Amino acid sequence: MLANNNRGIIRRMAKSALKNNRGRNLIVFLAILLSAFMLFSIFTVGITYFKMNRIQNIRLNGGEYDAVMYGITEEQREKCESDSEIKTTGTVAVSGYIESTGNDSTVDASCIWADETYWNEIMAPARDWVKGKYPSAENEVMMTEEGLQAAGLEGLGIGDTFTAGYRDGEGSLITKEFTISGLWDGYGVKSALYVSEAFYEASGYDISEVRCGRYYLDFDRWIMTADEQNAFTESLNLGKQQALYFTGNMGYSLPVFLGLGGLIFVTCLCAYLLIYNIMYLSVAGNVRYYGLLQTVGMTGTQIRALLGRQMTLVGGAGITAGILLGSAVSFVLLPSVIRALGIRTGTAGAVEVTFQPAVILLTVLFVAFTVYVGSRKPVKLAVSVSPVEAAGYRPVYGGNPGGRTKAKAAKRHRRGRRGSVVFRMALDQIRKDKKKSAVIMVSMAAGLSVFLCMSTILESQAARTIVTNHMNTDLVISNDTLKKEDPAEHKDLITEDFLSELTGISGVETVYPMIYGQITVPWEPDFAEMWMKEFYAMWMDIPYENEREEYQQYPENFGSVIVGISREELPYLQEVTDMEIDTDAFLSGETCVIYRNGLDLTSEDVVGKNVTCAEYGHSENQRTFQIAGMTNEGYYIGPVLGFPPTVIVCATAVEEFVSDYSVFQAGVKYTREYDEETENEILSLIQSSPDARDFSWESKLESLREVERAQGSMPQIGAGIALILALIGILNYVNTVTGNIQSRQMELAVLESIGMTDRQRNRMLVTEGMIFAAGSLFITGTVGVAVTYAVYQSMNYMLVPFEVPAGPVVGMTVFIIAVCAAVPLLAGAKMIRKGSVVERIRGMSGA
Structure with a gap:
């Protein structure tokens, strides 16, 4: 047989099919667009959130490191510096304490020497600015403005001197004159006086002592399991007084990574189900058309090429539009929505969303793969059905619609039941295709579970949750x-x-x-x-x-x-x-x-x-x-x-x-709680005392502000993720139920022809929606909460007690019930506008 180059014909047929089936192809386009939009937004905003979480940890820790060791010997130092998996090491030495100044007799500030690596590399990401220079002379110090104020030295600047009572390593109290060589601001211990190496060497302290030495380690890896951490700790042969502590982000790196991986997997699964369900409905609805094409000589390979061409055009357009929409939402609309909702940024400043070029590639690859996988079964269905079968094809629900025994048993079962006819019909509709109903409930529950998990994590990492005092006092x-x-x-x-x-x-x-x-x-x-x-x-x-x-x-x-x-x-x-x-x-x-x-x-x-x-x-x-x-x-x-x-x-x-x-x-x-007016009255009471400088206080409100400043835009970015995830759980339901009602037009028209009123039809459709809502909420409330608890505990390096946030849960429940009730009503109303009962029956039957 001679080869026939019909690629041009297939291209024209694909374009013609797109034009002739605008409504159905529009649904597929929107499904792909929404999936690309969701994935792009989640990856973009998610990466930004985790970047802000890393910045928060650096700020709260006062530097970029993964572990700190108290006391360090030369052998241990050599081992760490020769370890290829350790990127950076820095040393800090506590070199005494300031107990008094000329203006304050109750100062409590440590003198700290930091080596060049710690000051210039580890601590640098936690600093906002530095003026002057790090101390080099024995009597020079580097301070913060807050530290000056706490020591009664407010108003002093670079080049000024002050006298202080200093207690050295031998316990002797020495009166010493210091010169301020520089000032800095940022995060960490801001009351300390950073001193020179010469000061440390004369202090009587030694970094091998636990009271003095702090050795900071920054590993060249993101994940370090508990077993690996224990093995590393044992390899150092720590003395009884020594201790090695891993930071929260490194100590819980693997559980956090697995928890985040689970969130991404469920999110991507929801997007896959959205594309698959809509494409299956779209392609399956055109099986008759593809079967008729076979009657005029089109082969299965050519049908695959035709569908592939259509999916390429629709998929390419959907992916492009989804990425553009995701960009607009992530970079423009999301910050505006957050501000419109009244979420305060406080000292965090503007909400900043990070762009990563790899996100576009990941989005394109995943959506393209999903389009390919999601279209395989529908394409296989279109190719495998013979022209005779395709001519009379109708979507079939249930496992054995033609079986007489099951049909008779079902008929006898229906006759024996009591209760609302509308409810029984709605329940029967759910049971007709149990697999599809289960997919709708599970996919919606998956989206809701991710939303629940994210909301719970956000609540646990909120500044108000992290900041606690003794007995939660203010x-x-x-x-x-x-x-x-x-x-x-x-x-x-x-x-x-x-x-x-x-x-x-x-x-x-x-x-x-x-x-x-x-x-x-x-x-x-x-x-x-x-x-x-x-x-x-x-x-x-x-x-x-x-x-x-x-x-x-x-x-x-x-x-x-x-x-x-x-x-x-x-x-x-x-x-x-x-x-x-x-x-x-x-x-x-x-x-x-x-x-x-x-x-x-x-x-x-x-x-x-x-x-x-x-x-x-x-x-x-x-x-x-x-x-x-x-x-x-x-x-x-x-x-x-x-x-x-x-x-x-x-x-x-x-x-x-x-x-x-x-x-x-x-x-x-x-x-x-956090009553600023009350706190100001208390501080005024303290300041009115002649011994005001002999008081000190620990304020939960001040700690809250410091944590909010350290978190930056992280809470707002996290709120954006939760807003996007809230859409995922319902999009699959909206699209699938809409397509399902469209495919039941003839069935609903027949019911109307035998006496079903508009009110009864609406009640039936709403009841179906309520069953879907109840099923998805039940799964979320059981399996979803269990998964949320497991993920939460794996990521809970701040040891905050598990508590499901009531506000988001109530709002989510009300919203889902409203959507599940409204979508079937709107889809049914749209169907009625297509014509009378007779016209709809004739249109579906092809008469």
Whole structure:
């Protein structure tokens, strides 16, 4: 047989088919456009979100690194620097502390030396600007404006000098004059004074000590499993005092990657189902046409070429339009919508969306592959049906529509049922093609589950969720004079009168004062001996045996504190204690909780043992408590951290036991969380005190602003992702149900011809929609929530408790119900406008 070049004819037929079937091809075009739009938008906005998440972590960590080691030996340094998987290493040395300046006697600022790598590479991404130069002379310092203000040095600038009381590595207090060589601003520890290498070398500190050395590691990889992290840690042969901590983004890198991969997979699956369903309806509806083409001699190969040509034209146009629409939404409309919704950017600035050229390639490849895969089955159907079968082809629902036995059984089953006829007809319609109904419900539930998961993650990473204080209080006020070593310099600042004025402020709901007293823990062979031996092994450079005799004979040289909390604070203490506390025993002063202080002691080692406390300066006044548990909560440390344990008891026990006790700090809870007006009143109260500089405070509102500044546009970008994902769950339903109703025109027309009213038809269609809505919401509420929980926990490196956000869930539910009810009504109304019942029956039958 001679070859016949009919490519030109096929091209003309493809163009002609596109013109003659504008409505059906428009549906396919829109399906491809929407899929390309969704994928492009999700990839673009998603990449931007994760970029902002990385920036947030850098800002919150104060630098770009993956792990930090406390204390570093030369052998460990050499091993890390020779490791090909470690990109950058930087060293920081704590070189003493500033305790006072000429204007403030209660300064608490560390002196830090940073090597060139840390300052110029690791810390640089977390800085906004630098003026001047990093210190080189022994008396030069680099500070922030906030640090100057906190030290009572506001108004000073580069080149100015100041005098400060500095405590070196030997514990000596030295009066020293410093010169400001530079200023900087950004993120991280902003109260510290960055000093020169010469200052560090003269300080008496050494980076091999845990109290001094901080060694930062930036790995040349994105993912590092827990086993790999443990193997790396073991390879360093850390000493007992040393510790290596991985940051949240590296410590949870693999779970986060898998969680994000799951979100992308489900999103892409929804897009695939959208294209597949619409294309199947479109091509299957033209099976009769393709069969008739075979009667005039067109081969199966030629039909494939014809369909391929049509899909290429429609797909190319849809992909191009989708990418253009996605660009407009991602870069123009999305930021505008976010602002219109009233989502505040605060200090974050404008919403910035990142463009990646690879996104276009990924979108084109995936949509093109989806078009190809989605059209294979319909094309195979068009080619395989004979001309005779195609002439009478109608879409068939159900597994065996021609089986008499099943039909009779179904008929008998329908006769025996009771209830609403309209509901039974709607339910029957769902059952006719269980596979298609299941696909609609599952695809919609998949989209809703992704939306639910994204909303939950966004809620957990919101600044208001990340920022927490002790007992979720809004402000913690501290008396810094009690941190001084000389008791003669202590002042009673948080007095009864001060607390009374504080409680009297209208926006203050509750005040939780924490009292403390100075104590000693006399030596005894059981608990005290065990504790001190472990303390020296963990924190001291000299063996316990060298000072054991002094501790036995002069325990007052090893002071500590006893802390008293109110009855209302006990439930929170229970939450952060590793054992169940007997409430009655604790409140009666029989038991206590001790602060673990990082020691390798377990509850089995200490719970049930007795700790004897003696009032400092009055060793004859002693009291014994039974240990009920240990806590790692740093809020209970007290003004100083001694060698013996910090003992936490009820406030009445401290008042009964210690004659000279003081309020060290007070937690304040507002009536309205983050109430700026109330906080300003409290700060005004503090500033009105003649000892205002001796107060310090930790504000949840200030922390919120700092986290919001660190997050930048991340919350807004995340909200954009959630808005886009909200469309995915319903687009497949809208398109599939619309096509389904179009293919049932003859069936619905026949029902109208035998007496079904418009109201009954609408009720039936709405009922079908409600069944789809109920099914998808049920799947989302069960499987979707379970998957959301698993993904959430895998990505929850900030350890925020899992909680499904009520607002997005309610809004999503109402929206889905409304859409599932409205779409069938609108599709049915459009169908009626096509003509009378007779005209619709004749049109579908081909008469």
